Amino acid sequence: MSDNPDPRQNHLLDALPPAERERLLPHLELVAMPLGQAVSESGMHMRHVYFPTTCIISLLYVMEDGSSAEIAVVGNEGIVGVSLFMGGETTTSRAVVQSAGHAYRLKGQLLKDAFLRAGPMQRLLLRYTQALLTQMSQTAVCNRHHRLDQQLCRWLLLSLDRLPSNDLTMTQELIANMLGVRREGVTEAAGDLQRAGLIRYNRGKITVLDRAGLEARVCECYQVVKTEFDRLLPAQHIL
Amino acid sequence: MSDNPDPRQNHLLDALPPAERERLLPHLELVAMPLGQAVSESGMHMRHVYFPTTCIISLLYVMEDGSSAEIAVVGNEGIVGVSLFMGGETTTSRAVVQSAGHAYRLKGQLLKDAFLRAGPMQRLLLRYTQALLTQMSQTAVCNRHHRLDQQLCRWLLLSLDRLPSNDLTMTQELIANMLGVRREGVTEAAGDLQRAGLIRYNRGKITVLDRAGLEARVCECYQVVKTEFDRLLPAQHIL
DNA sequence: TCTGGTCTGTACGCTACTGTACAAAGGCCA
DNA sequence: TGGCCTTTGTACAGTAGCGTACAGACCAGA
The missing domain is CATH 2.60.120.10 (Jelly Rolls)
Incomplete structure (x- = not known):
């Protein structure tokens, strides 16, 4: 493309x-x-x-x-x-x-x-x-069921799937608004991911370093959504 | 009917x-x-x-x-x-x-x-x-945002809107499965509603005594859903 | 009438958040 | 270079709901 x-x-x-x-x-x-x-x-x-x-x-x-x-x-x-x-x-x-x-x-x-x-x-x-x-x-x-850190992984992966690169322009404050949680909660969860070497971020720029690592942490929700999108909207549509 | x-x-x-x-x-x-x-x-x-x-x-x-x-x-x-x-x-x-x-x-x-x-x-x-x-x-x-007792009110009202009477046959265990919470949480929330005189229940039978009371406690979610259903599917459809 | 199962009530420590407060660090612009 | 604003980090007490445990209440069937 x-x-x-x-x-x-x-x-x-x-x-x-x-x-x-x-x-x-x-x-x-x-x-x-x-x-x-x-x-x-x-x-x-x-x-x-x-x-x-x-x-x-x-x-x-x-x-x-x-x-x-x-x-x-x-x-x-x-x-x-x-x-x-x-x-x-x-x-x-x-x-x-x-x-x-x-x-x-x-x-x-x-x-x-x-x-x-x-x-x-x-x-x-x-x-x-x-x-x-x-x-x-x-x-x-x-x-209902999943912890903030897992929801953050889901959110990052869903965003990543919709972008051409591994970089997101997105402050923690905005992510918090999306997820409907406190900004401080995102700071903490994102800090964990950074310390684990999965992402790097800096003042509104997030770079995903280890996509597989995120997929290992995410809850099942991400895969359910992705699989369903792939099933319903395959690359080659048979209409 | x-x-x-x-x-x-x-x-x-x-x-x-x-x-x-x-x-x-x-x-x-x-x-x-x-x-x-x-x-x-x-x-x-x-x-x-x-x-x-x-x-x-x-x-x-x-x-x-x-x-x-x-x-x-x-x-x-x-x-x-x-x-x-x-x-x-x-x-x-x-x-x-x-x-x-x-x-x-x-x-x-x-x-x-x-x-x-x-x-x-x-x-x-x-x-x-x-x-x-x-x-x-x-x-x-x-x-994401509302407490269990409010969600219970929402759930009761949505059920009530779909039934001809004020009686539900439904154990607390089943309600808990629906809401995705512990059974004990439902016991507590339902106990509050009963003490407030809004419902009466007994071994799997729930009777709503004060519908207006439930509506006073419920979060905005119930009304949003109800209004949207009424708007999209009015009694007399103009198709 | 007794028994076993289902349903409900209560208690307790634990966890993941919330609300609040404040500090530090980075970037922009005068 | 200095100053301001945005962004991020940390702390701490409070709360809602969880996991677990157990007891009492009610009902059905033997």
């Missing part, structure tokens, strides 16, 4: 049959996604859907008291805005850029039209939505 | 236009759903989908070590088996009867056919699936 922007860096767009992709191509607009930008707000109609290529979007729920929790994460394997084709138009969650980069956006109505053509696009979007369901389920399970 | 079994006790079936419902009616089979029965297993293909009328089904994830956590709950407002029309065929979760009663079942292929006709049935099922997404999200949030 080249560094030049290309819609096919997004796996959903890449998996479309050429004819379908050609139809969308003129309407896809490359946009920069700066860290922290809110792509959609809870309960608000979305004008566009987003196909990330090099950015990562977090879906998070913000509580009345302001605390938050990440529900799921969307990178170049997916799309932000499933509620448009699911029929609800809005969601209770908020979508924010967790890792800066780019995405292609498409007018909501055009996506709905494509969905309603009931072809490969529809099948693809529904399978992706099921994968998203699994990710949300597993977030619920992980929040 | 009469006590006689009627497919229209299930809100999804009730919301279909008459023509569509007539088409499905001959294929709907009323089945008894005894407490504890597994409707579907993680990773296994489902022969049928289920439209509960008087039973409640829990979707739960069972971990490698045997502990479990409820992801979502399905009653007469929904359907068990969304993975069939979403295209994945299987799920990572398990579906078990949490409250005995009845359901109508339908051969999986017939549901897929109905879905692919791309009419009201498809729109309805997709809106329901979005509501399910919200419920799962909120389970994740609640597991």
Whole structure:
């Protein structure tokens, strides 16, 4: 995959049959996604859907008291805005850029039209939505049963899978917001990982040094989600 | 709604236009759903989908070590088996009867056919699936941030909304499995609710005495889920 | 009427967090 | 170079829930 922007860096767009992709191509607009930008707000109609290529979007729920929790994460394997084709138009969650980069956006109505053509696009979007369901389920399970250090490993691995390099730009404060825990808890867990030689970090830059080491520490949740994504959205789609 | 079994006790079936419902009616089979029965297993293909009328089904994830956590709950407002029309065929979760009663079942292929006709049935099922997404999200949030006693209130209210009476047949042990906590924790939280006069229970029978009292104690999660279900699946569907 | 099983209550030390407070270190800009 | 802000580290008491243990209450069946 080249560094030049290309819609096919997004796996959903890449998996479309050429004819379908050609139809969308003129309407896809490359946009920069700066860290922290809110792509959609809870309960608000979305004008566009987003196909990330090099950015990562977090879906998070913000509580009345302001605390938050990440529900799921969307990178170049997916799309932000499933509620448009699911029929609800809005969601209770908020979508924010967790890792800066780019995405292609498409007018909501055009996506709905494509969905309603009931072809490969529809099948693809529904399978992706099921994968998203699994990710949300597993977030619920992980929040219930697993320790912070394991959740941090899961979070790092899920992010890593959606980025081209081993570097994340991400302060501990932001990670804490995503996981819905105290910043100090992240400091401690990340310190352990650093002392174990699995990661290195420095003022908002995290480098994963030993991916296998993270996989050895992570809870089963990570593998469940990854396996399900691979099953539902294989590299070569048979639509 | 009469006590006689009627497919229209299930809100999804009730919301279909008459023509569509007539088409499905001959294929709907009323089945008894005894407490504890597994409707579907993680990773296994489902022969049928289920439209509960008087039973409640829990979707739960069972971990490698045997502990479990409820992801979502399905009653007469929904359907068990969304993975069939979403295209994945299987799920990572398990579906078990949490409250005995009845359901109508339908051969999986017939549901897929109905879905692919791309009419009201498809729109309805997709809106329901979005509501399910919200419920799962909120389970994740609640597991992260709220105390056991609030989660118990949420669980009781969600169950109550799916049953015709104020009585649940449910031991504390089972509730603990659903919530993914210790049985003793449920004993304590339920004891508090009983002392406050909100519920009465006795060896597997729980009676809700003061629903408003529960609503006063519950966290915001319950209301978020309920509002979203009402929004996506109103009593009179405009399809 | 006795017995065994299921369900509920209570207690105790332990762990993983929380809330709070403050200090130190790194980077940016005047 | 100095000063400020952001980011990270550490500490400490408080709390919710865990693992474990055990006892009492209730029910069904012999």
